[in-house]
Amino acid sequence: MNKPADLRLPATFVESDDCNPSANPSFDSVLKTRMDRRGLLRSSLGTAGGAVLGSLGLSACGGGSDDAVASTGTSTTTPSATSSAITSLDFAAVGKTLADTITVPAGYTASVLYRCGDPLVSSVAAAKNDGTDTDFDKRSGDCHDGIEYFGLNTAGTGPDASSSERGLLGMNHEYQNNLFLHANGPTGMYVAAVAATATTPAVPAVPPARPAAEVDKEVAVHGLSIVEVRRSGSAISYVQDSAFNRRITAATEMLMSGPAAGDALMKTKYSIDGSRTRGTQNNCGTGTTPWGTLLTCEENWIGYFTRASTDDTARGGATARSVVSLKRYGLSAGAASRYGWETGGTADLYARWNASQIGTSTDGTDDYRNIANTFGWNVEIDPYAPASTPRKRTAMGRFAHEAAAYLTPVAGKPLAFYMGDDSRGEYIYKFVSDAAWSTADAVPADRLATGDKYLNAGKLYVAKFNADGTGQWLLLDISVAAIKGYATYAFANQADVVVNARLAADAVGATKMDRPEWSTVNPATDDIYFTLTNNTNRVLTGTTYPLVDSANPRAYNDTKGTSTAQRGNVNGHIIRVSEDSREPAATTFKWDVYLFGAESTAAAAINLSGLTADQDFSSPDGMRFARSTGLAWIETDDGAYTDVTNCMLLAAVPGSRGDGAKTTVSNSLTSSAGVTSTLAVDTYIGKPPTATTLKRFLVGPAQAEVTGICETPDGKALFINIQHPGEDTTSLAGTFGSHWPDGGTARPRSATVVITKNDGGRIGS
Ligand code: FEO
Ligand code: CA
Ligand code: CA
Numbered sequence: 001m002n003k004p005a006d007l008r009l010p011a012t013f014v015e016s017d018d019c020n021p022s023a024n025p026s027f028d029s030v031l032k033t034r035m036d037r038r039g040l041l042r043s044s045l046g047t048a049g050g051a052v053l054g055s056l057g058l059s060a061c062g063g064g065s066d067d068a069v070a071s072t073g074t075s076t077t078t079p080s081a082t083s084s085a086i087t088s089l090d091f092a093a094v095g096k097t098l099a100d101t102i103t104v105p106a107g108y109t110a111s112v113l114y115r116c117g118d119p120l121v122s123s124v125a126a127a128k129n130d131g132t133d134t135d136f137d138k139r140s141g142d143c144h145d146g147i148e149y150f151g152l153n154t155a156g157t158g159p160d161a162s163s164s165e166r167g168l169l170g171m172n173h174e175y176q177n178n179l180f181l182h183a184n185g186p187t188g189m190y191v192a193a194v195a196a197t198a199t200t201p202a203v204p205a206v207p208p209a210r211p212a213a214e215v216d217k218e219v220a221v222h223g224l225s226i227v228e229v230r231r232s233g234s235a236i237s238y239v240q241d242s243a244f245n246r247r248i249t250a251a252t253e254m255l256m257s258g259p260a261a262g263d264a265l266m267k268t269k270y271s272i273d274g275s276r277t278r279g280t281q282n283n284c285g286t287g288t289t290p291w292g293t294l295l296t297c298e299e300n301w302i303g304y305f306t307r308a309s310t311d312d313t314a315r316g317g318a319t320a321r322s323v324v325s326l327k328r329y330g331l332s333a334g335a336a337s338r339y340g341w342e343t344g345g346t347a348d349l350y351a352r353w354n355a356s357q358i359g360t361s362t363d364g365t366d367d368y369r370n371i372a373n374t375f376g377w378n379v380e381i382d383p384y385a386p387a388s389t390p391r392k393r394t395a396m397g398r399f400a401h402e403a404a405a406y407l408t409p410v411a412g413k414p415l416a417f418y419m420g421d422d423s424r425g426e427y428i429y430k431f432v433s434d435a436a437w438s439t440a441d442a443v444p445a446d447r448l449a450t451g452d453k454y455l456n457a458g459k460l461y462v463a464k465f466n467a468d469g470t471g472q473w474l475l476l477d478i479s480v481a482a483i484k485g486y487a488t489y490a491f492a493n494q495a496d497v498v499v500n501a502r503l504a505a506d507a508v509g510a511t512k513m514d515r516p517e518w519s520t521v522n523p524a525t526d527d528i529y530f531t532l533t534n535n536t537n538r539v540l541t542g543t544t545y546p547l548v549d550s551a552n553p554r555a556y557n558d559t560k561g562t563s564t565a566q567r568g569n570v571n572g573h574i575i576r577v578s579e580d581s582r583e584p585a586a587t588t589f590k591w592d593v594y595l596f597g598a599e600s601t602a603a604a605a606i607n608l609s610g611l612t613a614d615q616d617f618s619s620p621d622g623m624r625f626a627r628s629t630g631l632a633w634i635e636t637d638d639g640a641y642t643d644v645t646n647c648m649l650l651a652a653v654p655g656s657r658g659d660g661a662k663t664t665v666s667n668s669l670t671s672s673a674g675v676t677s678t679l680a681v682d683t684y685i686g687k688p689p690t691a692t693t694l695k696r697f698l699v700g701p702a703q704a705e706v707t708g709i710c711e712t713p714d715g716k717a718l719f720i721n722i723q724h725p726g727e728d729t730t731s732l733a734g735t736f737g738s739h740w741p742d743g744g745t746a747r748p749r750s751a752t753v754v755i756t757k758n759d760g761g762r763i764g765s
Pocket of ligand 1: 284285299422
């Protein structure tokens with residue numbers, strides 16, 4: 001995800017919009033400290049080989065009679081650490097390409113597995129993919145994103161973490177491609193991409209209502225799929241009519257759990273005791289737990305709500321606590337909702353998207369003024385229990401979640417989960433459970449009760465990166481003086497702290513990062529990796545210097561196509577952290593930058609990792625260590641290098657944090673006014689990759705993001721998601737930006753792809 005096209009109003013909402021007005025390090029204090037103490041600011045005036053495989057057909061097995069669902073498992077759900085690591089990549093790197101197909105190395109096959117609209121049950125007709133399909137609560141949703149594999153035992157009665165023959169895929173459907181979802185495109189939706197044309201009507205002051213049928217379809221294409229997959233010979237297909245198959249949508253009931261459950265901030269007309277809410281949407285990254293459940297991470301949920309222009313006044317003015325909170329999360333008074341779902345009718349299912357204070361109650365139990373507080377969480381789902389109610393884990397904090405990765409569990413020690421908040425200048429967080437890990441919980445009788453044990457009580461921390469390569473986890477707790485006495489927002493209790501985790505993180509002085517996307521843990525080293533996808537805000541309008549710090553050290557110029565100027569940290573980087581003493585509860589850590597994204601032809605001061613043409617990438621997003629091989633897989637969601645190549649998947653054999661050296665980044669940045677400034681900043685960079693430790697493995701189809709990644713336990717099948725192919729398409733009458741995966745003149749659609757090696761070996765070997 002994603003571009004702000006097809007919004008109901010122009011550009012009111014962008015994924016990477018920043019709403020962090022705090023003066024936390026990286027904008028002001030770190031820079032000024034550096035300028036004053038080290039005198040590093042200097043300003044001057046100046047001038048500025050692979051096989052191309054088409055998509056393969058989808059084949060769905062019939063439902064088996066052995067699809068009974070059991071609530072208990074028979075073997076461990078905790079995958080073992082790498083047994084046989086791959087230390088040298090010997091496939092032929094794939095070249096950069098703009099081809100509208102999936103390109104993988106010679107010797108590999110990429111097969112389409114599960115496309116938007118594909119039926120989960122045989123009683124629903126095959127998708128026509130012409131905008132007329134309905135019943136999306138029984139079909140694959142749209143915009144596939146994070147994906148996880150859960151092994152099923154042979155009998156199909158419960159978990160078997162070692163099973164590669166039979167498993168469940170749990171995957172997100174992040175958002176929707178409006179244009180292709182409806183026969184003639186969406187009704188009552190302002191298509192921003194058309195705004196520049198002479199025939200575009202003026203944007204109406206009051207947006208038109210959306211038809212209920214369109215809203216209902218759109219709500220249903222959001223959420224997640226749980227879908228069974230089976231291997232037969234070398235083929236893997238999804239299983240129609242599996243008893244495990246399930247759609248969770250933006251209307252599915254969810255249980256609030258943890259410190260914010262039942263708090264005054266959670267009360268709505270739907271749940272007057274604040275215990276429940278309906279739906280999960282804009283689920284981006286995913287994670288798993290050591291007890292075999294799925295964590296789905298709510299990212300840009302805020303844009304689905306609207307607020308009346310008079311709502312600040314209704315709530316008591318600009319300094320009212322709820323107004324401060326809503327603004328910090330990006331929902332200002334007068335904000336239009338992304339898709340106008342609140343206009344679908346008078347029924348409660350539509351009204352709930354209006355976050356305005358319109359009732360007369362004092363506690364919000366007669367309207368949806370508090371609805372936004374019930375989103376922005378990690379949600380735990382038991383993939384093996386289709387009737388179970390998903391639980392929103394509030395102890396893990398509320399922000400624009402990307403992924404959740406846990407440190408290797410150690411018996412007797414707490415669990416630690418690492419999480420990014422994807423917006424420009426937002427933070428990196430850690431949750432540490434109060435409960436100590438018990439290996440008996442790897443195969444629990446009740447998985448969600450085990451989630452209650454580990455995820456409902458614990459400590460939430462936010463990261464501060466120091467210039468000397470060290471860092472601190474700063475506690476977000478109501479007892480912390482900086483939080484208790486925060487002048488900007490008067491926290492009421494710990495529920496308030498987790499609901500307003502961003503404000504609490506502002507209060508303690510966390511470090512603003514270059515859009516934290518996925519997190520992943522190297523099981524061999526316990527290093528934690530965070531992709532920082534890019535940041536155009538490392539350039540502040542009106543200033544003459546690059547806004548950088550040691551952990552986010554680059555701001556530079558790039559050109560897209562022949563003339564489009566790009567500034568800031570254009571291509572992103574991947575930072576990694578190691579906890580002191582490898583302790584999950586550590587409050588101090590060390591960090592370095594594993595890789596800097598860059599074009600291979602960029603200046604050495606930009607291409608700091610020395611990427612070659614076989615390795616260069618931009619905007620890292622998804623990232624996951626494969627437990628079978630130890631390889632790190634890196635995916636991109638890019639808009640900066642897409643004049644040269646579609647988004648991609650790279651394989652890597654990383655070293656470990658600290659295997660490189662301290663280096664000085666010599667930033668040189670020319671502003672739009674033609675003023676060139678330089679700023680040297682020290683950082684710590686990992687050992688540069690070699691030709692056999694980093695290679696491009698796959699390039700996706702046109703105008704698509706490559707996202708989500710998981711594998712079978714034997715490492716012989718890799719699942720990825722292709723999201724929003726052809727996303728730049730502006731009209732059904734024109735030429736589509738992609739026809740993947742169906743080809744011909746078909747509408748493009750998101751899909752899960754499975755990659756296998758033709759000789760049956762492990763992927764990447
Ligand atoms: Fe949905 Fe930040 O990617
Ligand atoms: Ca470029
Ligand atoms: Ca993402």
